[in-house]
Amino acid sequence: xxxxxxxxxxxxxxxxxxxxxxxxxxxxxxxxxxxxxxxxxxxxxxxxxxxxxxxxxxxxxxxxxxxxxxxxxxxxxxxxxxxxxxxxxxxxxxxxxxxxxxxxxxxxxxxxxxxxxxxxxxxxxxxxxxxxxxxxxxxxxxxxxxxxxxxxxxxxxxxxxxxxxxxxxxxxxxxxxxxxxxxxxxxxxxxxxxxxxxxxxxxxxxxxxxxxxxxxxxxxxxxxxxxxxxxxxxxxxxxxxxxxxxxxxxxxxxxxxxxxxxxxxxxxxxxxxx
Amino acid sequence: xxxxxxxxxxxxxxxxxxxxxxxxxxxxxxxxxxxxxxxxxxxxxxxxxxxxxxxxxxxxxxxxxxxxxxxxxxxxxxxxxxxxxxxxxxxxxxxxxxxxxxxxxxxxxxxxxxxxxxxxxxxxxxxxxxxxxxxxxxxxxxxxxxxxxxxxxxxxxxxxxxxxxxxxxxxxxxxxxxxxxxxxxxxxxxxxxxxxxxxxxxxxxxxxxxxxxxxxxxxxxxxxxxxxxxxxxxxxxxxxxxxxxxxxxxxxxxxxxxxxxxxxxxxxxxxxxxxxxxxxxxxxx
Numbered sequence: 001x002x003x004x005x006x007x008x009x010x011x012x013x014x015x016x017x018x019x020x021x022x023x024x025x026x027x028x029x030x031x032x033x034x035x036x037x038x039x040x041x042x043x044x045x046x047x048x049x050x051x052x053x054x055x056x057x058x059x060x061x062x063x064x065x066x067x068x069x070x071x072x073x074x075x076x077x078x079x080x081x082x083x084x085x086x087x088x089x090x091x092x093x094x095x096x097x098x099x100x101x102x103x104x105x106x107x108x109x110x111x112x113x114x115x116x117x118x119x120x121x122x123x124x125x126x127x128x129x130x131x132x133x134x135x136x137x138x139x140x141x142x143x144x145x146x147x148x149x150x151x152x153x154x155x156x157x158x159x160x161x162x163x164x165x166x167x168x169x170x171x172x173x174x175x176x177x178x179x180x181x182x183x184x185x186x187x188x189x190x191x192x193x194x195x196x197x198x199x200x201x202x203x204x205x206x207x208x209x210x211x212x213x214x215x216x217x218x219x220x221x222x223x224x225x226x227x228x229x230x231x232x233x234x235x236x237x238x239x240x241x242x243x244x245x246x247x248x249x250x251x252x253x254x255x256x257x258x259x260x261x262x263x264x265x266x267x268x269x270x271x272x273x274x
Numbered sequence: 275x276x277x278x279x280x281x282x283x284x285x286x287x288x289x290x291x292x293x294x295x296x297x298x299x300x301x302x303x304x305x306x307x308x309x310x311x312x313x314x315x316x317x318x319x320x321x322x323x324x325x326x327x328x329x330x331x332x333x334x335x336x337x338x339x340x341x342x343x344x345x346x347x348x349x350x351x352x353x354x355x356x357x358x359x360x361x362x363x364x365x366x367x368x369x370x371x372x373x374x375x376x377x378x379x380x381x382x383x384x385x386x387x388x389x390x391x392x393x394x395x396x397x398x399x400x401x402x403x404x405x406x407x408x409x410x411x412x413x414x415x416x417x418x419x420x421x422x423x424x425x426x427x428x429x430x431x432x433x434x435x436x437x438x439x440x441x442x443x444x445x446x447x448x449x450x451x452x453x454x455x456x457x458x459x460x461x462x463x464x465x466x467x468x469x470x471x472x473x474x475x476x477x478x479x480x481x482x483x484x485x486x487x488x489x490x491x492x493x494x495x496x497x498x499x500x501x502x503x504x505x506x507x508x509x510x511x512x513x514x515x516x517x518x519x520x521x522x523x524x525x526x527x528x529x530x531x532x533x534x535x536x537x538x539x540x541x542x543x544x545x546x547x548x549x550x551x552x553x554x555x556x557x558x559x
């Protein structure tokens with residue numbers, strides 16, 4: 001698109017130019033800290049600000065830190081359990097909402113999205129108060145419930161979007177061909193929903209793995225998650241060990257992002273190159 | 275007949291887990307918190323049966339009022355800055371980036387996706403006395419001695435904007451992207467200058483995205499607690515810190531419950547304002 005020098009071209013150039021510069025600076029602002037963080041994870045010295053040569057020592061430190069290993073273990077258990085529960089409950093609700101008529105359908109749809117707009121800290125506090133009111137000891141159970149609350153809006157929305165685009169004729173065809181409801185569900189509906197279920201599971205697991213707020217209120221003795229451990233390490237001061245741990249988490253986060261986006265990315269690129 | 279009943283039972287079974295989850299672990303706990311906010315307490319903070327408004331009355335003391343003012347100021351500043359930066363970025367991606375748009379969106383998704391604490395720790399290093407920003411300013415002679423940037427409201431604000439900026443770009447981009455380019459050309463053909471076209475066509479059409487962005491930033495930023503501690507040095511206490519302190523350190527559950535109820539009310543007001551503004555914007559079209 002060539003821009004003829006019609007009246008107003010200066011303003012147009014200004015609007016476009018300034019949006020370009022702000023975008024450039026914003027990307028620098030967003031990405032540079034992460035690059036620097038990763039770079040200093042390879043620093044030989046104890047400093048996180050002065051470069052003293054290349055070394056992998058800090059990664060070794062992270063590897064042999066028993067507190068981190070223990071916290072990682074807790075985080076993985078909670079992430080996998082809460083993601084499995086979120087995906088299962090979300091799938092049941094999403095299929096019911098898109099496929100079945102029942103009173104209060106819209107209310108349930110909105111309620112499942114509600115934890116998205118309610119402040120997470122209030123949900124965490126409420127769960128803490130309720131659990132101690134009910135005499136439940138804080139630990140894996142309470143934390144898994146809390147993380148399910150955090151991830152269920154996302155899981156439900158993803159599966160709902162997929163379920164609403166399913167072709168009902170396929171299920172009818174299966175029924176016509178003599179499949180019973182369970183067979184239809186297992187062999188026709190479920191395979192079509194599988195990609196959405198996978199995305200919902202991975203997203204829920206990541207939200208849980210990175211969660212700080214809900215864990216602050218629902219973790220118990222001996223169930224310190226990795227973010228809780230990092231938070232207390234950060235309060236004591238920053239060391240290259242945190243950088244190394246951070247670098248590893250960046251790699252894990254980005255790998256998962258590409259795993260999830262991998263299917264959508266070629267699609268995004270194609271639709272944009274009209 | 276039998277089939278209808280079977281279907282009803284099935285639907286019930288599919289819904290039961292989510293209904294139980296929402297009622298038992300969201301609705302009932304929120305009601306318990308609301309009830310506790312009116313409860314009496316012994317000198318050690320334990321909840322005693324009874325009804326009182328003292329917890330709310332206590333929040334009107336200047337110490338706590340200051341926390342509310344601080345939180346509101348920080349949330350408002352974060353929202354305004356995020357919109358001021360996020361809008362031009364979304365505009366650029368939607369109208370100027372062409373085939374690069376998906377890549378730019380992905381590059382913004384990456385920092386958003388990375389663990390929140392790791393992102394904040396990067397800024398703890400950068401803003402420190404020996405950090406790269408101080409080193410850079412010393413080297414270029416802007417300053418003669420390192421400046422203490424950590425532990426200030428400014429550092430907190432940088433961290434807040436860093437954490438929430440992608441949340442503003444995505445909804446604004448989503449509102450800008452589908453705008454029919456021919457509308458903009460029509461504006462130009464009818465003699466409207468670019469500024470007029472922007473103010474009369476582009477901006478109004480993107481307002482729903484701007485409103486959503488404001489909601490996504492304002493509501494959660496009132497409940498943040500880690501950023502003011504790690505970057506602000508915990509000097510300025512905002513609602514999130516106050517709730518953590520009251521529940522986990524002072525064990526003053528009735529007072530903490532009252533603060534939580536107020537935070538919930540503020541969020542509710544925010545959502546209502548958003549919906550009203552959205553309706554007004556839609557009506558304009």
